[in-house]
Amino acid sequence: MPTSALHSEWLQWQDETFPTLVCLHGFTGTLNTFQNLTWPHNWNVLGVDLIGHGQSPIYVHPDEYRMPRVIQNLKKLMLDLRIAKYTLLGYSMGGRVALAWALNDPKVVRVILESSRPGIADDRVRQERQVKDNQLARRILTQPLVNFVNDWENLPLFATQRKLPAIVQDRVRQERLSQVPYGLAMSLMMMGTGQQTNYWPQLSQICPGLLITGDADNKFQRIAMAMQTVAPQLQHQELSGGHCVHLENPLLFSQTVINYLNH
Structure with missing residues (x-):
């Protein structure tokens, strides 16, 4: 797969001398999930559609969906764009990608992981x-x-999203419905949580970072606290919201990210 085919857009471009934040969306999402956030004025912000999602390649060999290949192609994209060093922001699936990327690329300076995990430690x-x-x-x-999307929306993980304004809920639903089944299926089979390498043993080696979880998302709160125990260089902030804090509480999420990046 030619890496230049990975779709990316500048969510904010300021100056080539400024640092760059790379944003990675979750499963069934696209880079558009980050469009309504406020960014620090002295940063460039790049959104990427992960493989199988949005405008990035879909009908490619299943091996292209495996995490090592995904990271290899993302690193190549950074070379193509001439970005020497970068901070990563990843939500859920995008957070898992960001974590694996950070552990395999010294050019990653910091990570911001929203509702993410370093794999499952127990083999069974x-x-x-x-x-x-x-x-x-x-x-x-x-x-x-549409059958899958209906069931996905009704998962307990996303229950708090039903409190969002109807226009926001519809925007998220249309984003999910815009996906191609093959891309979603390959993402699950080749780079889903079940396929992910157990990165817990390597977590202590990760670069400094920030873990963001919603106060209504008990599962990922517990995971974040366990991650911080293993890797004290990872700060943890609990914000009002559920699994997708940047969607449910965009102003506070934006301010939290800005504060972290500027300190």
Whole structure:
């Protein structure tokens, strides 16, 4: 896959001498999920559509969806754009990618991980998750996409999003419905949580970073606290919201990111 085909857009471009923040969206999302956030005035901000999502390649060999290849292609994109060093911001699936990328690229200066995890430590639990991811992928490939989106929206993980204004909920729904089933299925099968390498043993080596979780997302609060215990260089901030804090509480999320990047 030619790396230049990975779709990226400058969410904010200021000056080539300014530092760069690279934003990676979650499963079923696109870089547009970050469009309504406020960014620090002295940073360049790049949004990337991960493979299988948005305007990035979809119908490629399944191996292109494996995490090592995804990171290799993202690193190549940075070379193509002549960005020497970069900070990463990743949400959920994008956070898992950002974490793996940071552990495999010395050019990553800092990471901001929103509702993310470094894999599943227990082999049996990881295999069970892999089976569930594969079952969901098969369902996505064999049923109308709208059926999957309806069920996905009703997961307890996203319950707090039902309090959002109707216009915001509709925007998120349309983003999910705009995806291609093959891309979603390959993302789950090749780089889903069940397939992800267990990075817990390497976590202590990660660059400095910020963990953001919502106060209504108990599961990822616990994960973030455990991550901070292993890697004290990772700060943790709990903000009002659920799993997708940047969507549910954009002003506070933006201010938290700005404060972290400017200190």
